[in-house]
Every structure is written in C-alpha cells, then in structure tokens.
Amino acid sequence: MFREPWEAQAFAMALALHKRGVFTWPEWATALSAEIRRAQAAGDPDTGQTYYHHWLAALERLVVQHGVTTPPLLDARRAAWDRAARATPHGKPITLANDPEGA
Amino acid sequence: MDLRVRALESILVEKGYVDPAALDVLVDTYETKIGPRNGARVVARAWTDPSFRDWLRRDATAAIDSLGYSGRQGEHMVVVENTPDTHNVVVCTLCSCYPWPVLGLPPVWYKAAPYRSRVVLDPRGVLADFGLSLPPQTRIRVWDSTAEIRYLVLPMRPAGTDGWDEARLADLVTRDSMIGTGLPLSPGAGATAGARP
Numbered sequence: 001m002f003r004e005p006w007e008a009q010a011f012a013m014a015l016a017l018h019k020r021g022v023f024t025w026p027e028w029a030t031a032l033s034a035e036i037r038r039a040q041a042a043g044d045p046d047t048g049q050t051y052y053h054h055w056l057a058a059l060e061r062l063v064v065q066h067g068v069t070t071p072p073l074l075d076a077r078r079a080a081w082d083r084a085a086r087a088t089p090h091g092k093p094i095t096l097a098n099d100p101e102g103a
Numbered sequence: 104m105d106l107r108v109r110a111l112e113s114i115l116v117e118k119g120y121v122d123p124a125a126l127d128v129l130v131d132t133y134e135t136k137i138g139p140r141n142g143a144r145v146v147a148r149a150w151t152d153p154s155f156r157d158w159l160r161r162d163a164t165a166a167i168d169s170l171g172y173s174g175r176q177g178e179h180m181v182v183v184e185n186t187p188d189t190h191n192v193v194v195c196t197l198c199s200c201y202p203w204p205v206l207g208l209p210p211v212w213y214k215a216a217p218y219r220s221r222v223v224l225d226p227r228g229v230l231a232d233f234g235l236s237l238p239p240q241t242r243i244r245v246w247d248s249t250a251e252i253r254y255l256v257l258p259m260r261p262a263g264t265d266g267w268d269e270a271r272l273a274d275l276v277t278r279d280s281m282i283g284t285g286l287p288l289s290p291g292a293g294a295t296a297g298a299r300p
Binding site: 001002004005006008009010011012013015016017018019020022024025026028029030032033036040045046047048049051052053056059060063068069073074077078080081082085094096 | 104105106107108109110111112113114115118120121122125126127129130133134175176177178197198199200207208211212213214215216217249250251
C-alpha cells in the first residue's frame with residue numbers, strides 16, 4: 001500500500017489538514033488532479049508508481065496557498081534536514097537537532 | 104522525497120497543524136483496519152438482507168455507515184448494482200477518488216493513467232485484460248468517481264450459494280468485484296480470479 005514511510009506520512013498529513021479545515025476535500029481532489037496533469041505534461045509516465053510524488057506536490061502547493069507556510073521556509077527547512085541527515089551517524093535517528101547550522 | 108516530507112511535517116507540527124502521534128494512528132488505521140473486507144461485509148449483507156439492499160439503493164452512505172464504515176472526507180457513497188443485463192465498473196479519471204471506508208486505499212493500477220484513460224474508451228478491452236469477459240449482450244457502465252461521490256459495485260450473488268450465511272458469502276467477495284474489474288469467487292473455486300496485486 002505504502003511503499004516507503006514518507007508516502008504514508010504525506011498521506012496522513014493531507015487527511016489531518018483536511019480534518020483541521022485547512023482545505024476542503026473537493027479542493028484537495030482538484031489540487032491532486034492538477035498535479036497529475038502537470039506531471040503527465042512534463043513526461044511522467046503516470047503509472048501509479050509516482051502517485052505520492054504528485055500527492056506531496058499537491059500538499060505543498062495547498063499549504064502555501066492557504067498561508068500555512070511559504071516556499072522559502074520549505075526550502076530552508078529541507079536544507080536543514082539535509083544537513084542534519086549528513087551530520088547524523090549511520091543507524092542513528094535523524095533529528096533537526098543534528099543540523100550543524102541549526103540554532 | 105523523504106526530506107521534503109520531513110520539512111513539511113516539522114513545519115506543520117511546530118505551527119500546531121498536525122500531531123505526529125495522530126498521523127501514526129491514521130497510517131496504522133489505513134494500513135491495518137480499513138480494507139476490502141469492509142466492503143465485502145456490505146455486499147454480503149446486501150445479498151442476505153433485502154431491506155438492507157433497499158437501504159443501500161436509497162441511501163448508501165447511511166446504510167454503509169450503519170455497519171461502522173464512514174468516510175471522513177464528506178464523500179457521498181453510491182452503490183451500483185450489477186444485473187444480468189448490466190455490469191458496472193468504477194474509475195476516477197482525474198486522480199484516484201476511491202471509496203476508502205469500504206475498500207481501503209486503491210491498488211496501483213487504479214491510480215495509473217492506462218486504467219484511468221482506457222476504461223472509459225474501451226471498458227470491454229480493459230476487463231478482458233483483467234481476465235473478465237462478459238457476454239456481448241451485457242451492457243457495461245463506467246462510473247467516474249469524484250471528490251464528492253464514490254461508487255461501490257454490488258456484484259451479483261454467485262450461484263450455488265443458497266443458504267450461505269453472511270460471513271461465508273463475504274469470503275467470496277473480492278476487491279476487484281467491488282470495483283467492477285472482477286467477479287466474486289465461485290463457491291469452491293478458491294482464490295483464483297481477479298487477483299491482481
């Protein structure tokens with residue numbers, strides 16, 4: 001069902017944000033189908049394997065649209081997780097506290 | 104992808120939009136508690152209880168909810184009934200709308216472009232790919248799901264099951280038979296047809 005843990009997390013976040021009223025479900029379906037169309041237009045074979053990529057892209061777009069966060073904040077946070085992942089010894093859980101540039 | 108998800112989740116947690124423990128519960132629910140066995144119970148009940156079948160026809164959302172399977176996305180459930188003349192097939196041409204409460208999360212092929220686009224144009228050909236060939240006189244109706252309306256196919260009760268109770272009947276109901284890309288198992292046939300991953 002979920003091939004990797006991140007897919008499950010992305011799935012659950014969409015449900016949680018909907019439950020909290022951040023967006024309506026029709027709004028979600030519209031955003032998801034728009035991402036799928038965008039990906040198809042960009043050459044994605046759309047065989048279902050990349051489904052949660054589209055799901056995550058739709059989620060990121062909707063939270064920005066609803067002012068929950070901003071693209072620069074998302075970018076900065078990805079960079080922080082990336083630094084933290086590189087600074088964490090193999091086999092240890094990655095946390096943001098391991099970001100060498102973190103506060 | 105993992106970093107992108109971690110980035111988004113950590114921001115949402117900080118701002119109080121999501122609770123990591125609640126996310127875990129949601130994932131666990133969809134991975135272990137919600138699946139096509141729910142739908143199979145709905146179908147088996149409809150096969151054995153005419154008043155439940157009538158209720159499904161009139162108000163499937165309420166009838167299904169009465170068995171404890173309710174959606175959280177505000178979707179309206181519609182049950183489409185197979186008859187000797189008509190076979191029903193469900194798709195979501197735009198994305199992947201699917202009756203989660205009764206079928207769990209959709210299989211990969213349901214989310215894939217070939218199924219989504221082809222089943223509308225050539226339903227008979229798609230069903231043949233699933234190993235399902237219907238008599239030429241059987242009409243095939245394709246139902247396109249939306250965020251608001253989710254369809255569940257009510258397959259025909261297999262012959263040779265007179266006197267069977269609900270639990271035994273439910274074992275014959277496959278996921279694909281409730282999407283319309285398969286038929287229920289025949290009594291004594293074991294798990295054969297309609298067993299795509």
